[in-house]
Amino acid sequence: MSTAHDFDFLHGEWDIHHRRRTDFLDADSDWEEFPATHRCWSLFDGAADIDEMDVPGQGWKGLTLRLFDPSARVWSLNWSSSRTGRLFPPVTGRFGPDGRGRFHGDDTHDGKDVRVRYVWSGISATTARWEQAFSVDGEGTWVTNWVMDFTRRTSAS
Structure with a gap:
């Protein structure tokens, strides 16, 4: 059952390795890879958090x-x-007994309605993985189009 502390693992500073499809709707499109840094902090006594990701090589933040x-x-x-x-429109969901967080929502991409799925997995004190996938056929098939592998920053990072 989800709690107000499900995302406590993410608080702090991280290095991220991104793999992102060049076309979010094409499972055969190429992958681009790039680094980022990330920091996350708690609000509302754990019932909220906010993070900022810096992607200097691409000139944007999220x-x-x-x-x-x-x-x-x-x-x-x-x-x-x-x-x-x-x-962007929110995705909503929870963490399951297997420790994976699954979140879904609706959005548009390149003028097409898409169902969006985020999955958090591989969570430990020093690692985590986030994946995004889109479906254009009512969740019949999914195209995983963005993967972020998180590694906790150390004082030497």
């Missing part, structure tokens, strides 16, 4: 605001980028 709804026991994840300056 942020996520995560909010826990204690009544529904679900999280909403709200993403924005310095490229647009707007919030």
